[in-house]
Amino acid sequence: MSSLKAFRSSFLDFIADPFYVSELESARYIPDGLLVLEDGKIKEIGTYDSLQHKYLDISITAYPGMLIMPGFIDTHVHFPQLEIIAAYGEQLLTWLNKYTFPTEGKFKDKIYAQKVAAIFLDELLKNGTTTALVFATVHPESVDAFFEEANRRQLRMVAGKVMMDRNAPDFLTDTAETSYQETKALIQKWHKKDRLLYAVTPRFAITSTNEQLQIAGRLLKEFPDVYLHTHISENVDEVAFVKQLFPESQGYLDVYDRAGLVGDRSVFAHGVHLTDAEFHRLSQANAAIAFCPTSNLFLGSGLFRIETAKSKDCPVKVGLGTDVGGGTSLSLLQTANEAYKIAQLRQQKLSPFQALFLATLGGAKALNLEDKIGNFAPGKEADFIVLDPRATPLMAFRNSDTIPTSLAELAERIFTLVIMGDDRAIHATYIMGKNTGVGSRD
Numbered sequence: 145m146s147s148l149k150a151f152r153s154s155f156l157d158f159i160a161d162p163f164y165v166s167e168l169e170s171a172r173y174i175p176d177g178l179l180v181l182e183d184g185k186i187k188e189i190g191t192y193d194s195l196q197h198k199y200l201d202i203s204i205t206a207y208p209g210m211l212i213m214p215g216f217i218d219t220h221v222h223f224p225q226l227e228i229i230a231a232y233g234e235q236l237l238t239w240l241n242k243y244t245f246p247t248e249g250k251f252k253d254k255i256y257a258q259k260v261a262a263i264f265l266d267e268l269l270k271n272g273t274t275t276a277l278v279f280a281t282v283h284p285e286s287v288d289a290f291f292e293e294a295n296r297r298q299l300r301m302v303a304g305k306v307m308m309d310r311n312a313p314d315f316l317t318d319t320a321e322t323s324y325q326e327t328k329a330l331i332q333k334w335h336k337k338d339r340l341l342y343a344v345t346p347r348f349a350i351t352s353t354n355e356q357l358q359i360a361g362r363l364l365k366e367f368p369d370v371y372l373h374t375h376i377s378e379n380v381d382e383v384a385f386v387k388q389l390f391p392e393s394q395g396y397l398d399v400y401d402r403a404g405l406v407g408d409r410s411v412f413a414h415g416v417h418l419t420d421a422e423f424h425r426l427s428q429a430n431a432a433i434a435f436c437p438t439s440n441l442f443l444g445s446g447l448f449r450i451e452t453a454k455s456k457d458c459p460v461k462v463g464l465g466t467d468v469g470g471g472t473s474l475s476l477l478q479t480a481n482e483a484y485k486i487a488q489l490r491q492q493k494l495s496p497f498q499a500l501f502l503a504t505l506g507g508a509k510a511l512n513l514e515d516k517i518g519n520f521a522p523g524k525e526a527d528f529i530v531l532d533p534r535a536t537p538l539m540a541f542r543n544s545d546t547i548p549t550s551l552a553e554l555a556e557r558i559f560t561l562v563i564m565g566d567d568r569a570i571h572a573t574y575i576m577g578k579n580t581g582v583g584s585r586d
Contacts, residue, residue: 149181149577150199152192153207153530154547156554157214157519158505162497163454167551171497172520175547178204179212181526184576189520207530209545210571211558213500214519215274215527216476217507220373220413220434220465222279223264223290223303224251229469235444236379237350239470248306249315251281257289265293269582271475272570274527275507275517277373277411277434277465278303279345282316284326291334298338298575300517300525302371304345305330309356312347320356324363331367339525343371343411348378349386349399361404371409371511374400377422378414379445397422406431409512413465414439415453416446423449427458432510434465435502437482438472450483451492463510464502476503477565484562496559526577533557535569 155177162170178195180187180202188195224247231243251257257280268276280286280303287305294301307323308316318326327344335342344363346352352360364372377383377396386396393399397418400406408430415433418426426433435448453460464479465471473479480499487494508518516525534540539560548554561569573580 147183148187148199148202150202150204151179151207151212152204153177153210153212155179155189155212155520156500156558158497158501159519159521161506162495162501164456164459167495167497167555170501171551173551173554175549179520179528181577184526184578186520186522186524186526188522207571209532209534209547211531211533213529213531214504214517215529215573216272216503217463217511217517218268218273218276218466218474218476219411219432219463219507219510220436220467221276221471221474222467222469223261224248224257224279224281224286225469226260226264226267227469230472231469235381236470237381237385239443244469245313245316248281249313251286252283254285254289257283257286258293261290261293265297265299266582267474269297269573269575269580270570271567272529272531272573273474273476274529274573274575275300275511275513276302277343277371277511279373280305282306282308282318284330287330287334291337291340295338295340297580300339300341300513300527302341302343302373302511304343304371304373307344307346307356307360308351309353311351320353320359323356324359327363328366331363331370335367335370341371342367343373345373348375348382349396350382350389354390354403357400357403357405364404364407369409371411372405372407373411374405374413376400376412376415377417378440379443380417383417395419395422397425401425411463411510413467414445414448416440416448418449420452423452423460424458426460430461432461432463434510435462435483436465436467436471437486438479439465439467439470440486441482442472443470447486447490449490450487450494451490461506461510462502463507473566475566477562477569479503480562496555496562499562500558526574528574530571530574531561531565532569532571533561535565535571539564539569
């Protein structure tokens with residue numbers, strides 16, 4: 145027997161990309177709308193006046209003065225690094241050796257991994273993030289722990305075991321062969337189990353031999369609907385080291401390309417120092433970049449060229465990544481805040497609509513999940529968040545209690561959400577139409 149639910153509030157989602165078409169064409173804003181769900185999926189959305197007569201017998205959950213959006217999508221984050229968020233004072237390669245690798249060693253213990261995974265997922269939900277592309281560690285136990293906790297919460301999550309067979313401590317390395325066997329077993333166990341999906345996850349070119357990268361490519365051929373998730377061109381010293389390790393390659397991306405790792409289900413984190421030719425190749429392959437602004441600033445990596453990635457001549461799919469623990473917050477509002485500032489430093493503009501597109505439908509497109517999540521199109525999974533534009537005394541002072549009636553008025557309000565908002569602005573998070581209660585202010 146089907147179950148209908150309805151929600152009344154203001155609604156914002158995206159039906160096209162605001163980097164390429166106007167806000168009027170890309171953003172759908174309904175000041176007084178009704179969202180109707182059936183069995184955890186979107187049945188329809190429209191103005192309250194046009195739909196209310198069809199659903200007179202359904203109790204309606206109302207959120208006056210709030211803004212309902214699709215759940216946020218984090219396209220790059222490390223759940224084992226939660227405990228080293230805000231670790232002081234290093235750039236990428238030193239930071240990995242000093243903080244990351246010792247911490248990741250703990251995740252061979254599945255009980256410990258489950259404890260951290262539970263905290264991590266609850267923090268995501270508290271911040272309005274309903275889907276993420278996640279690094280585990282080299283240990284299969286860390287992947288099992290993560291997926292078990294995600295499945296318990298009915299989440300749509302993508303994750304994978306790290307592949308690392310050199311330039312890392314012995315307690316964190318596998319081999320090309322063991323990484324193949326363990327990854328294959330994990331794919332068969334978890335990929336497409338309920339809402340879970342798997343990503344083949346070589347950490348980056350520095351920590352994988354060419355043999356291991358080729359093995360990753362072999363896995364992608366054997367399982368063509370899994371993802372490839374790795375890092376690229378984050379830090380100047382990293383790029384130089386890759387050149388030393390792979391002198392025959394034509395650049396960093398070419399290292400992955402030669403192994404068959406550049407495709408339409410490939411997500412490359414950072415891309416701060418990509419060349420124009422590499423942007424063109426990513427566009428041609430329909431691959432995606434996870435833009436990680438808080439991390440790029442915190443680790444001193446550089447300023448991502450979002451204007452190149454989103455140019456009309458070589459469009460690349462882009463999502464936002466919190467990259468915790470290199471990043472400084474699991475909030476995609478705070479991540480969008482820093483993305484805006486990076487654009488400013490590059491003499492570019494990032495509109496509030498563009499920022500929130502990256503956090504929702506843009507992220508869904510980056511993960512090839514736009515048929516399932518990302519906006520309120522009928523048939524999609526009902527993962528959504530209730531945002532409070534007046535969540536703090538200062539935000540309440542800044543934003544009046546009147547509901548914006550135009551996109552221009554809305555733009556100002558959502559910009560204040562992007563700049564001033566954090567987990568306090570997430571009033572409630574819904575997964576498949578159910579209130580998670582995590583951090584909820586209901």
